[in-house]
Amino acid sequence: MTAPLAVRDLKKHYGGVQALRGVSLDIEAGEVLGLVGDNGAGKSTLLKVLCGATFASSGEVLLDGQPARFANPAAAQDAGVATVYQDLALAGQRDVVANFFLGREKLAGNWLARRAGWLDSKAMAAHTVSELARLRTRIPDVHLASRDLSGGQRQALAIARAVAWTSKVLLLDEPTSALGVEQQQQVLDLIRRVSGEGIAVLLISHQMPDVLRVCDRAVVLRLGLVAATLSGADLTSENLIGYITGAMEGREQ
Template identity: 50%
Template sequence: MTTPQTPILEARALTRSFGNVRALDGADFDIYPGEVVALIGDNGAGKSTMVKALSGSLALDSGEILFNGSPVDLDSPTAAADLGIETVFQDLALAPHLNAAQNMFLGREKPAKGILGRLGFMDAPTMRKESQAALDMLGATVRSLTDPVGAMSGGQQQAIAIARAVAWAKGVVFLDEPTAALGVVQTRNVLDTIRRVADNGVAVVFISHSMPHVMEVADRVQVLRMGKRVATLEAKKTSMEELVGAMTGATVGATS
């Protein structure tokens, strides 16, 4: 890919402490439109804290976040969503009592046309049709669009959460361990979808412990260790051994 000069999303010197624990300690991050960046690090490296900060779910102690080169205040998930930033967290953030289509359009419901819409009725057929299209793009199959998602398997719930994020993301989508609960076929579909989303100009942040998946799908890999970015490496020019070495501190990779 040809890298533009300005990142769509950039973090500079982010810090965040939880009591005596410094989860982020001057951490940096950047990603460009249409790029897949894998964010990796050992447990406690600061990945989840970074994702929450950049998706508007966590306040920072200090640091600066820029979107398309301009400083922004991501003080809520709504503020992030308004910029086209969507996130799939490990807990999926689905409403278990609602069905797949209702979860897909949660907070973005489509009112019915005419008087029914003015009376508060939703356009359920359209929401089901568009939800099915989003799931089809992912290559995912769910048992029913009208059953509560709480009664579905973990893999089906994961697929719904990913399809929702991909459908609404216009700038950046964060996928935190998106293949963790999936089988082989669904995992293949998710990895293929990540590349398709990036090819359409959306930046994808891929957080994963699976080094083979990272090597396959990422353009660049950014490594966090002890709350700091310690390496930025081109996926095609690195190895799993080098990535693991950067994660553990055994080696230091090329930094940006």
């Protein structure tokens, strides 16, 4: 089966800095693929290329096997590749419903936006409630301002919003880093439910327990290259840390 999203020999330099030096990987439907690596390994750069925030210097992004070049994150989202950034991009003073529909102006052709008739606030609230319920997100009141939600609820809202409008790929940058333990668990459970719907999920995380708990496979980036792809019995904290730090360099996988 063709992976929903793949990259082939991706290179990206910023002036003389080689942030990506030839990265190839596939994100499969229904899996959570971890992306780990030390600071400066190239994780954010890879995410930016995948979501259309920047262009690669060379190499290919493949969407369902076809070369894709997203002009910007909105184009990527239209093509089914949604991203939740670390800052979540929520409007704090606006309520959950308004945030859920934020930016949908661009997607007026989208069936969900059409069906919600998105000037109809009752219909918008009903859709928000049903989408949040579908993913069993714990947000008690959709008329709360997003700044009055807990960190975990905000993260859940950002994820639910992203996947409500997309069907293929979800890219997540450190979704649990600012959360307490219980909220981390809830967000990880939500990520599993998203992948359970057949969406391909890429999870950037430096929290090894999260990676072990939620990822089917993990790619370790080191100095702009894939140092290892770990799965099954090889997906251990020891191996992850070994490849992240370079201690396992040259070791057969």
